[in-house]
Amino acid sequence: MSPEIVTILALVVIFAIATFLPINMGALAFVAAFVVGTLSVGLTTDDILGGFPAELVLTLIGVTYLFAIAQNNGTVDLLVRGAVRLVGGHVAAIPWVMFFVTALLTAIGALSPAAVAIIAPIALGFAARHGINPLLMGMMVIHGAQGGGFSPISVYGVTVNEIVETEGLPNSAVAVFLGSLFFNLAIAAVLFVLFGGRQLLGRKVSAAPAAEEVHAEHGHGRGPTVRGHGAAPGPAVGGDDDHEDHPDRPQPITFEQVLTLVGLVVLAVLALVFKLDIGFVAITVAVVLALFSAQRHKGAVSQISWSTVLLIAGVLTFVFVLQEAGTIDFVGAAVTGLGVPLVVALLLAYIGGVVSAFASSTAIIGVAISLAVPFLLAGEIGAVGVIVALSVASTIVDVSPFSTNGALVLAAAQDVDKDRFYKQILGYATIVVVVGPLLAWLVFVVPGWL
16 A cells, blocks of 8 residues: 555544544554654654754743733733723624734734734633633634735735746736735625624623722622623623722732733734744743742643644644655646546646645645646636635645644633534634635636635
8 A cells, every 4th residue: 555545544543542532643643643654654753853842832832921911910811901001892703803914914914923913812811801702712813814814915915926927927916915804804794793703792891890890799709890782780701809908999000010011022023023033032932921929820831732732743744744745746646637628627626725724824724726727827727716725725724733823822711621622623723724725726716706
């Protein structure tokens, strides 16, 4: 049996076991990478370790460590209250704020994982405090990142435009950018409706609960006051333990919170502007913050999402083995040999989507478009439409918990059952992988309007 077939069967077995047994899929994937890689693909253990996603693992550790400290010292709550003030207390507006802020960051050139790593913990902190579906909030952040990710100065945009120019295909820079933006915006609107967004309409929160509302209950909850539109007088949902002495006054910002805010700004500047590795920067900022209050933050390391780290590291190591076996090229060659342009475009969209759910979207976009070049040059199908469809299909699946963005959202979730949240993300990602490429094909390729 060829190595390509063996790796595909191994992937199916991994999913099957992890579905029916409570075993971390990352651990299973490490075993598969070792067994299949050495016995079938002919790799040494050093070769397999070369595929270990060290950069992503460091990013997950650094970001979750930093935001564990920020959560413990109250900085995340401070940022949440700032977001509340920004939208005048309208809870329903917060997911959209997160969508457009992340889109703006990627549109001006930020790497998608860097933007998600910075925004997701803040967004999910708000979701945890105000009872917003964490899946809605997390996916709004990711789709925002993908929506802005194809601007002409972004990493995705530059990658696609260089391939198009090199291969002599029609220019598609504006079409790719706007196509991705509006496609992800439409998905975000559907998510908002399906995952509780309508229930948020009319809800308002106050960053500093009124004294009479807190005293009326003779007790104090946690978080800003939450009231529905037109609610009758009665107990407010929320409050803040720190307001017990003066509930009508906002808490003063502590030195440690100021230091943390400075650290987050430094993280954003070094990662987004100077393009330094966000994992190294995040863990450096976290250690500096920990030095100022070592005893208080000694438990922050245990708050790192280690199960997520194992999951992502194992699966991506096995994906490396799959790539080394030539499985992707094997499947791509079989598809392009069909000779029917519309069908080839659809199947390439699915290859881009499925593979990108486990691997680098930037790399897969390049592979998918390169495989499409021969029949696009023949002129039998609109080249721009196919390029837009392949670009969209290869990136919307970054919601997968095995991709960088999905993993960051999973790791950043607060006060949730991580196993349940992982299954929710996996379920949503499966729907996106199955439906997303088809929708991109139907919207951008079939009508022939591009």
